[in-house]
Amino acid sequence: MKRVFLALFLFLSLSHIAKSDGLEQYMEVTYSLMGERKTAFISCYIDPPLIEAFLSNSKEFQSYFQSNFEKETSISFYDSLMDYSAFAVNPKLYLPPFEFQKERFKTLPKNYFQKVKLVKIWNRSDYYTQMLTPLELADTMWLANDFVKTYPAGEDVGCRLEVYQFDTSFDIKSEIESILSRYTAEEGFMKEIGSDLIPVFKALQKKKVLVLERCGC
Secondary structure: OHHHHHHHHHHHOOOOHHHOOOOOEEEEEEEOOOOEEEEEEEEOOOHHEEEEEEEHHHHHHHHHHHHHHHOOOOEEEEEEOOHHHHOOOOOOOOOOEOOHHHHHEEEEHHOOOOOOOEEEEEEOOOOEEEEOOOOOHHHHHHHHOOEEEEEEEEOOOOEEEEEEEOOOOOOHHHHHHHHHHHOOOOOOOOOOOHHHHHHHHHHHOOEEEEEEEEEEE
């Protein structure tokens, strides 16, 4: 009976590119490649009732994985993830729980994925958010405080820059002007952030300022 129940949910969640409304989901899996265990983060949507079953039963998950990619010849994935969950300390401020680096995106033939095991499911909003200020764990001390929010580029809809200033005693005018000039010229940072701006964002971190790029309503 248990297998029939799992098979029914399996049928309903076969598409690895499916996405529930407002949610992006990635499965963290390990697999064997040339005798080594590797890690991959693969876009997916797995119905919640199946997740616990797959975490506790690797055979059930391997069956799902093979069925899910049955028509594919290759699998695209990220080989690492930047975990930002420790920075979720302010209920008034949504930060992405994780991000990927574009250069970590890879594609391998499907038959390279042997002895696949589900490690974890990662969820985040599909509302595009990029953290531009580099953060360290020590920054959670001020991230939990109240802030002053401004929109130097855009408004509360569409693509825009959001600046959260946690200590208004600092003068940040020159840094914001440098960022805004580049942001306007390049029509956003979704493609790439210039290396010359990294020291600017680092300076803002020291002044307890968080800069985000968001796109959406």
